[in-house]
Amino acid sequence: MARRNGTKKAGALDIRSITGLLLGAYGVVLLVLGLFFTTERDLERAQGQNLNLWAGAGLVVFALLMLLWARLRPIEVPAEQPADAPAP
Numbered sequence: 001m002a003r004r005n006g007t008k009k010a011g012a013l014d015i016r017s018i019t020g021l022l023l024g025a026y027g028v029v030l031l032v033l034g035l036f037f038t039t040e041r042d043l044e045r046a047q048g049q050n051l052n053l054w055a056g057a058g059l060v061v062f063a064l065l066m067l068l069w070a071r072l073r074p075i076e077v078p079a080e081q082p083a084d085a086p087a088p
Contacts, residue, residue: 007076014075020066027059 011017034053043050 008079010075010077014070016066016070020063020070022063023059023066024063027056027063030056030059032056 030052034050034056038050038052042052
């Protein structure tokens, strides 16, 4: 999608989007593990803290911040110019 000033958004290829999606997926996995698969032995070994739950929540929050950042401040790259067009 070209803009009037000859640039376009990086879109899905923005590293912040890729990072946000990857960390969000890991965060959801850890949240599920922390909510449904944590045993008393796991809690005992972690001094009563549900580490999977806290780490998953942190990763999901960070992923949402990365995706929000990419959405609010998109990277603009120069639009491709035809080969026979003179350079500006």
